[in-house]
Amino acid sequence: MSEDGSDVTRLDVKGKQEAYHDWEARTYEDKFNISYDDRCIDYARDRFRRVVDEGERFSRVLELGAGTGFLTINLALAGCLDGAELTVTDISSGMLDVCVENGRRHGVTLQPQPGDAEALPFPDASFDLVLGHAFLHHLPDPAAALAEAHRVLVPGGTLVIAGEPTRLGDRIAGVFKRAAWGGFRAVTTVPRLRHLRRPGIVESGGDARDAALAGLEHEVDLHTFDPADVEAMARVAGFAPVRVVTEELLANWVGWAVRTIEASVRPGVLGERWAFGAFNTWRRLSRIDRALEGVVPAALFYNLILHARRPVG
Numbered sequence: 001m002s003e004d005g006s007d008v009t010r011l012d013v014k015g016k017q018e019a020y021h022d023w024e025a026r027t028y029e030d031k032f033n034i035s036y037d038d039r040c041i042d043y044a045r046d047r048f049r050r051v052v053d054e055g056e057r058f059s060r061v062l063e064l065g066a067g068t069g070f071l072t073i074n075l076a077l078a079g080c081l082d083g084a085e086l087t088v089t090d091i092s093s094g095m096l097d098v099c100v101e102n103g104r105r106h107g108v109t110l111q112p113q114p115g116d117a118e119a120l121p122f123p124d125a126s127f128d129l130v131l132g133h134a135f136l137h138h139l140p141d142p143a144a145a146l147a148e149a150h151r152v153l154v155p156g157g158t159l160v161i162a163g164e165p166t167r168l169g170d171r172i173a174g175v176f177k178r179a180a181w182g183g184f185r186a187v188t189t190v191p192r193l194r195h196l197r198r199p200g201i202v203e204s205g206g207d208a209r210d211a212a213l214a215g216l217e218h219e220v221d222l223h224t225f226d227p228a229d230v231e232a233m234a235r236v237a238g239f240a241p242v243r244v245v246t247e248e249l250l251a252n253w254v255g256w257a258v259r260t261i262e263a264s265v266r267p268g269v270l271g272e273r274w275a276f277g278a279f280n281t282w283r284r285l286s287r288i289d290r291a292l293e294g295v296v297p298a299a300l301f302y303n304l305i306l307h308a309r310r311p312v313g
């Protein structure tokens with residue numbers, strides 16, 4: 001790669017995904033406040049249990065676009081994947097390296113396999129559960145990934161993809177992100193508070209290549225989804241039955257404001273109390289959101305969960 005990073009901008013879309021996520025791998029968890037404690041274990045378990053019953057057991061599990069392992073490791077720690085062989089795949093080897101290290105640190109054995117979710121490196125009918133979290137919106141062709149998930153699942157196998165942004169929910173969230181960012185920038189113009197700002201790439205020792213890679217952030221989020229389109233896409237891929245659930249309204253507005261501040265603030269400033277406080281607020285608002293489901297149109301909620309089965313026949 002060139003020193004000034006000029007070649008980064010010439011990569012195709014998948015090259016950009018790989019380069020950006022390789023570069024981001026070591027700081028990704030700090031940016032999104034990902035952990036492997038009660039906070040994230042509860043979050044992962046609650047997403048999974050919205051669509052998968054307690055009694056269901058799986059023996060061969062694959063996560064697509066697994067990143068640093070947030071979903072699989074936290075579900076394993078929650079006891080949702082007991083006894084299963086866990087395979088993780090991602091287009092970014094850098095992410096998978098961190099994922100395997102995280103697994104080791106938390107006593108979860110993972111089989112890593114770099115690969116493109118649109119052309120999976122696994123034989124047909126290899127898994128009985130395929131998982132994904134916040135990856136589908138990065139793919140140029142999400143329908144191809146659903147077709148691949150269908151291919152690698154055994155008949156009767158289950159697909160669960162969570163954490164995908166809805167089109168309307170994302171637009172509304174944008175208002176809260178911009179407000180939080182503007183508020184944080186305004187408050188930290190006060191000289192006494194300036195040190196709270198996260199240092200820029202160059203300020204924190206990065207070079208032009210790092211700056212070019214960081215600039216890809218705005219090119220790697222490719223989609224937001226209409227829930228009905230995701231349902232139709234899964235049916236076309238061959239899944240039946242298919243169910244799409246949306247969640248997080250008020251919780252998401254506050255959640256994005258919190259995440260925007262977390263991504264803007266100098267690492268280490270906020271600490272665990274902030275993380276748990278923010279999570280508890282998010283939980284309280286989620287309860288209100290649950291009560292609003294069925295009253296407020298599903299498309300206004302931010303987070304989409306897809307649950308589908310490969311038919312037996």
Ligand SMILES: C[S@@+](CC[C@H](N)C(=O)[O-])C[C@H]1O[C@@H](n2cnc3c(N)ncnc32)[C@H](O)[C@@H]1O
Nearest residue numbers: 017021065066067070091092116117133135138
């Ligand atoms: C926002 S991160 C989510 C990571 C993880 N699932 C999580 O929830 O923390 C998106 C992930 O999708 C991966 N990705 C992007 N394009 C991909 C593709 N075509 N095939 C597989 N993974 C891909 C990225 O490398 C990155 O790890």
